[in-house]
Amino acid sequence: MRKIDMYIGIDIGGTNISCGIIDELGQLVFKESIPSGGNRETIAILDDIAGLINELKSKFVGKINAIGIGVPGIIAKDNDYIYYCPNINFVRVHMKEEIEKRTGLLTFVDNDGNLATLAEHEVGVLKGVKNAVLLTLGTGIGGGIIINDEMLRGANGLSSEVGHMVIGKNDYDCNCGKNGCFESFASASALVRYTEKLLDESKVFSSMRNLKKINAKAIVDAAKTGDKLANESYSRFINYLGIGIVNLINILDPDIIALGGGLANAGEFLTKPLKEKVESLLLIDDFPHAEIKLAKLGNDAGILGAAFLAKKMYKA
């Protein structure tokens, strides 16, 4: 009987650790998730991840070839050592070694933005695209860069930190300590924060501000219905998202810039005004430039990318 080849992909997030299995054809055949408990001791989190893998290992005996893990943090060049991780207690952790020790399975680790980009490049909106950028608009702005069909790695493994590109002067500093970072203007959190600021400044609405926690989806929905305050905030978001995207076009000149993360659910309500903004900021009006598209894989991009990493590295 022919051996069935499977690869586990694990996407570590601040809230959940998601896990999936792909088969040889890259189809997602299994999916589950557990809470991250990201502020616990590192060892407890590692044990949880290994437990999840070992469970799958005994469920699919002899079929799992390798593990891929996506981490929302900074990973040293050899893609083993997790240098820094803002939302989960993985600081200076040899993730590859720790998981291999606990599971006996070959393990590969990468930044979650790179892996979402890899997934979109393998089976999503970036399939067959030679030069591309994926931006995930969430708490921050993450993503990855593809140049000549390969993930941009950089000299030290710390490229594609586009969220921390300074694009203007903002009324608050970014978590990284700088002022004016792209993600402090054009992430979901930035949209919420600026809307809250407008509400605070508004005589009519300032009292409403604390009634309910505002989220990005509620702001987008309100903007869609024509709400003036929501539209003011959303326009500012589109403006800065456009500035950041045109910066990337001027530097990288990709074929496609794809947008993922929760805010990409706004669909055409996002892409239509954004395309207009981008057109208005281009260096040369009538020169060919990157298409702006929505990412395809949604929340699965993380686990798919991690599993594709495992498959790619196992075959290499």
Add this chain to the structure above:
Amino acid sequence: MRKIDMYIGIDIGGTNISCGIIDELGQLVFKESIPSGGNRETIAILDDIAGLINELKSKFVGKINAIGIGVPGIIAKDNDYIYYCPNINFVRVHMKEEIEKRTGLLTFVDNDGNLATLAEHEVGVLKGVKNAVLLTLGTGIGGGIIINDEMLRGANGLSSEVGHMVIGKNDYDCNCGKNGCFESFASASALVRYTEKLLDESKVFSSMRNLKKINAKAIVDAAKTGDKLANESYSRFINYLGIGIVNLINILDPDIIALGGGLANAGEFLTKPLKEKVESLLLIDDFPHAEIKLAKLGNDAGILGAAFLAKKMYKA
């Protein structure tokens, strides 16, 4: 007798058209230049360039294999069609075709920033460097990007326009129409313009402002002697140059960022405060990051890069 292989490199600037010849070993064996007269009719400028080449052709009979030409403008992807050129009358010109028709020699055309980068990568400070950025600090900020030992070309041939990356809010708009472009803060022209603004605002010096045309070198020299106004302007320049460089580090994570153009003549007076600024803005303090170095080839970078382009393409 063995044939001697030579390549002509031509660097078209707003003021001069410079020309050089390299031999098979990449040594510059001949150099001359003529005024550009860049606002004349396109055909007159093309005839001048072809005249220069034909003169060299009869001086080095049978030795010239190919021509490389560097143009300070936007060139369409096939590196033939000059799309737009801000300082010289080359708009929608098929440069390759026009020069080949006039000289009978194989001709290759590229953007001057890319070619200066190619030269530094072949024989200058970027030799042997896998991932690098060259910034030329002049009237604007030009340059080129090397990724995995190859020039970054982009999808449409319009990458590496780093000078038009928006990095803040400026008190005047960039020539490109946008506000806040890197080159509107951190080019030689920007340094001059801001210094003039400070002089205009100064009660003591506003009358001096028009006595003499101020240039970047004079400002750097004044800053070196401790002049307060010059230092204020120079500090602002260093600050924004640092912001732009850290943006490029966050996006590309190169091994080296090299600085060329007239301002690079400031040497350590440029690199020392700049390195400090860059260190202070890094995402992760103690993570390896790009070294900042001075370019090596000075004004010859343009003709050398053009000649290397000819050599490379002729051999391909």
